[in-house]
Amino acid sequence: MERAEWTGTDDDTPLVGIVGATENLDSAAIDRTVSDHDATIVAGSLEETLEQSPSVLVCVGQSALGAVARADASVPVLPVDAGDGVHSVPAAQLPAVVDAVLAGAGLERHQSTLRVETDSETLVGDARGPHRAFFDVALVTEEPARISEYSVTSRGKRLAQFRADGVVVATPQGSHGYASAAGGPLLSNGLDAVAVVPIAPFVTQTRQWIVPHDGLELAIERDEGPVTLQVDDRSLGTVAAGSSVSITTADPLSMLVPDGEWAELESGSAD
Template sequence: MDSVAGDEEQSPVVGVAGESDTERVAAVEAAVADTGATVLREDPATLAEASPTFVVAVGEAAVLDLVRGGVDVPVLPIDAGAGLRSVPAHAHDEAIAAAVAGETTAESRRCFDVSVDGDSAVALFDVMLVTAEPARISEYAVRSGGHLVSKFRADGVVVATPTGSHGYAKAAGGPTLEPGTGTGVAVPISPFAIQSDHWIVDDDDLVLSVERDEGAVLLRIDDRAFCEVGPDVTVSLSAGPTLTVLCTPASAGRW
């Protein structure tokens, strides 16, 4: 087990992230205080500067905000969905107590660095090119290490990290990837073909492009629309920062 409580003579500082003024967040703050730890309830940027012992993230959006804010201390996800080994809301008391006591293991989840037209972002789960209007099929290409993987006509394409392979990519027909494998999965969205492939690719040096559009194509990074992408623009993905996830006996399994 990895101890996160630090010096036994000094109370650990535990950050709490999540939507303000919600019962779930208030309950988590109370659970942290009950352990004797100091509660630090701040925005992601402030938490990044403060470097608490670890951060309890309530909900998937809170985890994403922490990643975007550059928080590099371990995170204990609560009710944050599949892929993050999150703790169910009803078990947060025992999970927080275990984390403060150092009764945890840690897993690293690598993100994508995403670059498009001079702008950059970080993706924990997935990167998607998708038509902005329903039933508008465009042609997409996926390249890995400078080599063409495939071109295909579809409503879009999603490339997911192992963490994100539990989500939209799986719903689109992709496999679930084991964390820590240094891979991603590329999956066409509603392809215009009777049979369709998906591809396991290295998570570094990936390029997505719109070869031909029949309507506006949006780039979505995790849960946000980022920008429109035309045929003259490429989206580059490379291995990005890692998120350290704390796992307790109450956390969900790896699969």
């Protein structure tokens, strides 16, 4: 991690952007804190807020954090109540954390994201990608009790071919979500790796894998029903049998971690 360049300087007036589910925030306390540091709050939609070039972006909730990652924002992000697997700040403590950050107690940690593309002819135009994923990527058979066949290749080496309801690839921060519910391992945020987990495999001995987060390919070898490509919380459409999904690394998301006493704040697992 490195110290955030904008913290603790007098060169510019800091702009604090706020996006996401803000209804549970103590807005009055945050306003007072920001005012005490001669800073300014900018808010609105994600697009409107980013257009103001904020110095730091307070991002409330998991969905908002995923949207920020997809937007390829270059601003340091301070996550709030972002769920397990993300080093985030509880909403109740946000005013104090903002105070510490604006006083210069801020470190930047670069969290990996994934670049996702598919060659499926059933998706057209931008739907094929590239897309950015912060939490996970999944291929899922749409209809219950319809088992399809998938393969996993890592850096040119075929790892496995199996029948299952689907397969999910999770980043360390995403390993606490869909992948965990499918029985996958929890990954440390310090790993440059992803977890690959079959969803309801037909053969119970099917393995799970922890592999590098680039050079990964999922393929639909055979389908017994429509298979949907999901990136984070978005469904991108049906992917045809014989198609593949390529997963590589994308530009990381800059996450702001308050240091000092605030570095111990966590809403999820330790790094």
